[in-house]
Amino acid sequence: MRNLKILALAHPDLIPPDNPEGFTEAEAYVWKTEYDVMSTLRGSGHEVKMLGVQSELTPIRDEVENFQPDIVFNLLEEFHGETLYAQNVVSLLELLRVPYTGCNPRGQLLARGKDLSKKLLKYHRVPVPAFAVFPIGRKVRRPGRLKFPLFVKSLSEDASRGIAQASVVDTDEKLAERVTFIHKRLKTAAIAEEYIDGREIYVGVLGNDRLQVLPVWELEFSKLAEGSLPIATEKVKHDPDYQEKRGVIQGPAKDLSPTVVTRIRTLAKRICHTLELDGYSRIDFRLSKDDVPYFIEANPNPEIAAREEYAQAALHAGTTYPELLNKILALGLKRAGVE
Numbered sequence: 001m002r003n004l005k006i007l008a009l010a011h012p013d014l015i016p017p018d019n020p021e022g023f024t025e026a027e028a029y030v031w032k033t034e035y036d037v038m039s040t041l042r043g044s045g046h047e048v049k050m051l052g053v054q055s056e057l058t059p060i061r062d063e064v065e066n067f068q069p070d071i072v073f074n075l076l077e078e079f080h081g082e083t084l085y086a087q088n089v090v091s092l093l094e095l096l097r098v099p100y101t102g103c104n105p106r107g108q109l110l111a112r113g114k115d116l117s118k119k120l121l122k123y124h125r126v127p128v129p130a131f132a133v134f135p136i137g138r139k140v141r142r143p144g145r146l147k148f149p150l151f152v153k154s155l156s157e158d159a160s161r162g163i164a165q166a167s168v169v170d171t172d173e174k175l176a177e178r179v180t181f182i183h184k185r186l187k188t189a190a191i192a193e194e195y196i197d198g199r200e201i202y203v204g205v206l207g208n209d210r211l212q213v214l215p216v217w218e219l220e221f222s223k224l225a226e227g228s229l230p231i232a233t234e235k236v237k238h239d240p241d242y243q244e245k246r247g248v249i250q251g252p253a254k255d256l257s258p259t260v261v262t263r264i265r266t267l268a269k270r271i272c273h274t275l276e277l278d279g280y281s282r283i284d285f286r287l288s289k290d291d292v293p294y295f296i297e298a299n300p301n302p303e304i305a306a307r308e309e310y311a312q313a314a315l316h317a318g319t320t321y322p323e324l325l326n327k328i329l330a331l332g333l334k335r336a337g338v339e
């Protein structure tokens with residue numbers, strides 16, 4: 001790939017230092033993704049300018065005009081602090097006619113609603129847990145068809161915000177309590193899904209039309225506390241000490257029958273096509289005890305730090321981190337019809 005001029009958009013608090021020396025591990029953990037992407041792209045010979053973006057659009061327009069990037073590397077996960085606004089920034093990039101990496105705004109919209117995505121996928125025969133949505137300000141009444149245990153979470157937030165062991169409820173009282181907690185703490189509607197007891201499976205997908213499915217990946221919980229459930233809570237995802245203590249490890253899913261692997265890979269592709277995801281995405285499943293891969297959520301623009309699931313699965317498939325980032329750039333350029 002030729003050397004590109006890249007404008008990378010990230011949250012202003014996550015703009016990494018040019019040199020990470022002298023920072024503690026905890027400090028570096030916060031901007032690890034941004035640092036990995038920036039330094040690796042530079043190492044590959046690209047010119048990278050970082051731009052902190054959160055409440056103003058003018059700097060984006062100015063930089064697109066003045067810096068004249070070949071492509072924007074989109075690392076934004078929110079705007080005005082709102083997860084659901086992230087896709088609007090991508091819409092702006094489209095209106096400015098500048099190529100960008102990652103998922104298009106329509107795919108982001110379809111994937112972000114944890115109810116909408118499941119409705120669309122059910123039509124295409126993808127197994128999804130039964131669910132009900134509880135908007136803010138309405139009485140919590142469980143539909144009779146929805147059986148306990150249920151998993152309660154935000155309808156639109158990600159990064160496991162508001163997810164803890166208490167997210168799994170087995171009475172109407174606890175359901176109402178947890179729904180209220182989501183309303184108050186995250187200020188979004190809540191969704192309660194049938195709890196899928198089973199394995200935590202992640203599948204990375206790379207591509208616009210022709211999709212490459214990365215090796216089926218698993219998050220394992222090897223030292224679960226007594227009485228705890230194997231779920232990806234906030235602590236499991238973001239607390240390295242807790243991960244160490246509880247033996248949270250990721251790696252290729254072992255001992256899956258070839259039939260199950262094929263089924264998961266086929267479903268992952270169908271999910272990307274249905275939800276119009278392009279660029280790079282990660283599809284999360286729970287594999288039930290009887291080997292049914294239930295769709296849990298689709299993540300457009302998933303975490304791509306070098307050591308996290310997506311990049312590790314790519315590496316397992318023989319794609320190094322610099323190659324992965326170049327592929328992501330190439331997909332952005334291709335979608336824009338540039339090359």
Ligand SMILES: Nc1ncnc2c1ncn2[C@@H]1O[C@H](COP(=O)(O)OP(=O)(O)O)[C@@H](O)[C@H]1O
Pocket residue numbers: 114129151153157158159160161163193194195196197200230231232233284286296297
């Ligand atoms: N219906 C469910 N059954 C079992 N576990 C679930 C279910 N929904 C979510 N989880 C657990 O919670 C985690 C986070 O849920 P998810 O919908 O992916 O939210 P987020 O967008 O915050 O990652 C999942 O990775 C899984 O471990």
Ligand SMILES: [Mg+2]
Pocket residue numbers: 159160284297
């Ligand atoms: Mg998730």
